Amino acid sequence: MGNGPSIFVRTPQEHLEHMWKNPSPLAYSCPPRHVRVYLLPEWTQGKNPIKEPWAALKNDFALEPTGELNLKKVKGKWALERCSAIDLERMQPFEEKCKGRLSPLALKVLADSKGVVWMYEPTPSEDTVSIRADRLRIVRQYDAAVERVMEATLGRISKLLDNGVVGESVSHHYPEHSGADTGIPDVPQEAHSKEAPVKGNAGKAEGSKTSVTLYQQQRQLIFFAALLFLFYSGALGRYAQFGRDLTFGW
Known part of the structure; x- marks a missing residue:
């Protein structure tokens, strides 16, 4: 000891x-x-x-x-x-x-x-009082930094949920035909057959782009969720403890 x-x-x-x-x-x-x-x-x-x-x-x-x-x-x-x-x-x-x-x-x-x-x-002694005051200053700076990181992480997750992953998921999987009048005028069958390949290719490209964006956002969401889990489970608390036994310590 x-x-x-x-x-x-x-x-x-x-x-x-x-x-x-x-x-x-x-x-x-x-x-x-x-x-x-x-x-x-x-x-x-x-x-x-x-x-x-x-x-x-x-x-x-x-x-x-x-x-x-x-x-x-x-x-x-x-x-x-x-x-x-x-x-x-x-x-x-x-x-x-x-x-x-x-x-x-x-x-x-x-x-x-x-x-x-x-x-x-x-x-x-005065030396001990000074050491403890310096440590308290470091601890407060660490606390403020952790709070900023957590706020940024929670804000990013909220943004992904509200505007990213949820929105993209809904728009990507929303059915194209609901049985209602779409307002598209009648087009001859021949015109449909000529435009179909072009629209099909464009749809595939757009769908592929949406899938990539959705995948990236999901990865970000998983990363931030994992970060939160590590923090609250105490895994990152080891850094906190090392920090207070080096910068923070609890």
């Missing part, structure tokens, strides 16, 4: 937003040899954190063979610069005796009635 603050990984705030948008509840009880941690990206000393469970990142962390919790796991999970446990009895930061680790006794003392250990990230 070990993804500290970086422009290439999600910030704690992004993790929190992702948790709200994609809820994945923890198991009813914490697995054996694990500890359940609720971490607040922001916390004011003296304020009871238990009243704000919706604002906390949640995860079960495996304990060391000694029963200790290595705080590197917590920092690596949510890209924290530092993290500290909250003493719920005194409503103040807990000073661990062994830096970077919480002993089994400390975990027992710090846990609330449900066995949850509450933690928070102390005020980060």
